[in-house]
Amino acid sequence: MKRHVLSLLMLVLAGFAGRVAEPTPSERRQAGQQRSVQEINDQFARQISASIAGHESEPAEKVFKNIQWLKGTPAGTLLVIMNAGYAKALGVSCTHCHAEDDFSRDDKRPKRAAREMAVMHRSINQQLRGMKELTSDAQSRAINCSTCHRGAIDPMRAPGGG
Numbered sequence: 001m002k003r004h005v006l007s008l009l010m011l012v013l014a015g016f017a018g019r020v021a022e023p024t025p026s027e028r029r030q031a032g033q034q035r036s037v038q039e040i041n042d043q044f045a046r047q048i049s050a051s052i053a054g055h056e057s058e059p060a061e062k063v064f065k066n067i068q069w070l071k072g073t074p075a076g077t078l079l080v081i082m083n084a085g086y087a088k089a090l091g092v093s094c095t096h097c098h099a100e101d102d103f104s105r106d107d108k109r110p111k112r113a114a115r116e117m118a119v120m121h122r123s124i125n126q127q128l129r130g131m132k133e134l135t136s137d138a139q140s141r142a143i144n145c146s147t148c149h150r151g152a153i154d155p156m157r158a159p160g161g162g
């Protein structure tokens with residue numbers, strides 16, 4: 001009985017300690033930065049979304065100027081892929097890849113690298129679906145940008161990276 005009360009007390013104390021523990025300055029900075037990158041990205045996405053209002057379900061290549069890879073993807077879906085996919089996977093803002101004044105331009109190297117990554121991504125998924133010794137449904141097998149990047153530009157530097 002006594003032991004019970006003691007362990008209960010320890011649990012309560014542990015919980016209390018957890019609650020009062022202040023985030024370190026670097027943790028707070030990190031949380032702040034992540035929020036503001038997401039806010040910036042949401043703002044870009046909202047602006048572009050407003051500029052294509054009524055055309056969201058048309059193919060991206062009809063609505064935007066320089067679509068080479070995501071042809072056939074609805075324009076609205078492209079924006080979701082950019083924001084919730086590409087930008088979030090790498091933990092970057094849109095302007096890591098895009099020239100702020102014209103998103104169709106290809107002068108930033110990371111944008112061109114992202115197209116090469118998209119080719120690799122598709123080929124990995126095709127290989128996964130062709131594998132014979134897995135028990136999962138072949139069509140459901142997939143990786144995405146986050147599988148490797150996990151919020152970092154360099155996957156090897158991502159949490160848990162090699």
Ligand code: HEC
Nearest residue numbers: 041064065066067068069070082083087094097103104114
């Ligand atoms: C990791 C790089 C990367 C990031 C980050 C990124 N994009 Fe892109 N974006 C691309 C690539 C690559 C293309 C071209 C796709 C293609 O050729 O099919 C593109 C194309 C676009 C286009 C079409 C432009 C045009 O006129 O041709 C828009 C709009 C766009 N992105 C919006 C965004 C927004 C909004 C964000 C941030 C929320 C974002 N992108 C973040 C790589 C990126």
Ligand code: HEC
Nearest residue numbers: 086110111113114117118121143144145148149153154155
């Ligand atoms: C199989 C793992 C893997 C997948 C999946 C993957 N990447 Fe990468 N990506 C890497 C590696 C590794 C690097 C190289 C880091 C380096 O050495 O510069 C990289 C680098 C990049 C870079 C260059 C960043 C810079 O600023 O130099 C971009 C952009 C990028 N990836 C975008 C993407 C996008 C978008 C996707 C999804 C379509 C994706 N990646 C999927 C492994 C991956």
